[in-house]
Amino acid sequence: MVELTPEEQEAAIAEAPKGTWAILLVYAVFMVLGWLYMFYGYFLPHGPVN
Amino acid sequence: MHIDGTEKKWVILSFAMAFAMMGILAAYAINKNIHPPSNVETIDSTTLHLSEEFNEDNIGIKREADGSLRVTMVAARYGFFPHNLKIPVDTPIKFRLASADVLHGVHTAFTNMNTMVVPGYISEVNTTFPKVGKFPMFCNEYCGLGHDYMWSQLNVVSKEDFEKSMKEGDK
Numbered sequence: 001m002v003e004l005t006p007e008e009q010e011a012a013i014a015e016a017p018k019g020t021w022a023i024l025l026v027y028a029v030f031m032v033l034g035w036l037y038m039f040y041g042y043f044l045p046h047g048p049v050n
Numbered sequence: 051m052h053i054d055g056t057e058k059k060w061v062i063l064s065f066a067m068a069f070a071m072m073g074i075l076a077a078y079a080i081n082k083n084i085h086p087p088s089n090v091e092t093i094d095s096t097t098l099h100l101s102e103e104f105n106e107d108n109i110g111i112k113r114e115a116d117g118s119l120r121v122t123m124v125a126a127r128y129g130f131f132p133h134n135l136k137i138p139v140d141t142p143i144k145f146r147l148a149s150a151d152v153l154h155g156v157h158t159a160f161t162n163m164n165t166m167v168v169p170g171y172i173s174e175v176n177t178t179f180p181k182v183g184k185f186p187m188f189c190n191e192y193c194g195l196g197h198d199y200m201w202s203q204l205n206v207v208s209k210e211d212f213e214k215s216m217k218e219g220d221k
Contacts, residue, residue: 024060028067043162046160047178048177048178049086049087050083050085050177
C-alpha cells in the first residue's frame with residue numbers, strides 16, 4: 001500500500017471526490033435511460049390511454 | 051443548515067431528473083391527452099340489468115352514430131361479460147365498465163389498459179390496441195374466493211376481419 005505524505009492526504013481530502021461523482025453520474029445515467037426506455041420503448045407503443 | 055457540497059450537487063441532480071420526468075409526463079398529458087383514466091359517473095349496481103346501457107342485450111361492442119366504437123362490459127363475481135371480445139387493431143375504443151357487486155379491477159395484459167371498477171360508478175377508459183393478438187383481461191382487485199378465475203379474453207383483429215365480423219353480427 002502506498003503511504004501518502006500528510007500534505008498529499010490533505011490535498012486528497014480537499015479536492016473534489018471524483019470517484020463518488022463518477023458513481024453518482026453512472027447511477028443517474030442508468031436511471032434516466034431506464035425511465036426513457038420504459039416510457040418511450042414500452043409504455044407509449046402499447047397504445048395511448050386516457 | 052450546512053449541506054456538504056457533494057451532497058448538494060446530488061440533491062440538485064436528483065431534483066433535475068425528477069422534474070425532467072415530470073415535465074415529459076405533463077407534456078404528453080397536455081399535448082397528447084395521455085393520462086390515467088378518470089370518470090365520475092354514478093349508477094345503481096344492484097339494478098344494472100334494468101339499466102339501458104348495461105342490460106344483458108346491450109353489452110359488448112357497438113358502433114356509435116359518429117362511427118367510433120364503444121365497448122360496454124359488466125364485471126361481476128367471477129367474470130367479465132361479455133367473456134370474449136373482438137376489437138379492431140389501431141382504432142380508438144371507449145370502454146365503459148360497471149360492477150354488479152363488489153370492487154373489481156380490469157387489467158389487459160401486455161397493453162396499457164388498467165382501471166378499477168368501483169360499484170356504484172361507471173369506469174371509462176379510452177385506448178387503442180396497436181398489435182393484433184389475443185390478450186387476457188384479468189381482475190386485479192381481490193373480489194372473493196373466485197378472484198383467481200376472473201378473466202376474459204380480448205381478441206384484437208385486423209380492421210378487415212373486424213368489419214367482416216360486425217357484418218355477420220358476431221359480437
